[in-house]
Amino acid sequence: MSGSNNAAARVRGLGSAKAGTHVWWTQRLTAAALVLLVAWFAVSLILNAQGNHAQVRAWIASPVSMVMLILTVLTGLWHAVLGLVEVIEDYVHAEGTKLGLIVAIKFFAALLAVASVVAVFRIAFGG
Amino acid sequence: MSAANRPVSRPLSPHLQVYRPQLTSVLSISHRMTGIALSVGLVYLVAWLCAASGKGETYAMFAWFNTSVVGRIALFGWTFCLFYHLFNGIRHLFWDAGYGLELKDAYASGKAVVIGTLVATVGSWVLAFSLR
């Protein structure tokens, strides 16, 4: 059926999330990935976080930690943005404030994502 | 929505004002609170990474804070939030797959989450210190 007056077209884009089940699924997928990533992260911190600056840098610069650390931070940010947007949608009901907060969170997360990758690359390749 | 155009202005469920806190409801709101705390922690983690990528002085400030009393308490709290949200998140994923939804199972898994969180939090700090 085409046109905009069928059942699917009427609900598409409605609801507080405006995006249906995709967000729900992505939240679960990032959660499942984070189970493994956080387990790795916790063990690595126990083993390495006590080191001095040079030792911490050597840990971050090793290929496995580079990959895992970047994955952990980016997946964590993705999952956090989805989660925080849900929290905002639950408690903030003024459309303008809600949109403003959501946009601010997404911009800030993008900034953190780029900063974390640059930081890790700088440690690994910056000399 | 303003009170005027809300169809009926009686309290909507769950009536939190008259709702006795239970293990299940406390664990539920704690998942949200630890999720928010972890988001703040992620900002700190990225800041720490940036400091580690730079010259020594900024990193030294982070190292000083992390080993101060306030820093240790904050990091311990963050470890607690991380393990709580991890274990309770796994509990959530089982529910989403349709398992453990009976009331008695929800209580049993809830208790397991609390015990697991305490053991993992204290255990990882003991381990980290003994490996120093």
Ligand code: HEM
């Ligand atoms: C980087 C670490 C993490 C951060 C910053 C984070 C943050 C958040 C936030 C803010 C929420 C929204 C809370 C709400 O809507 O009530 C959330 C929800 C959720 N988190 Fe995490 N989280 C992290 C790690 C994890 C891990 C390791 C799991 C493991 C399974 C997990 C599983 C979940 C699940 C299942 C939900 C949805 C809960 C619901 O539907 O109410 N998260 N998270």
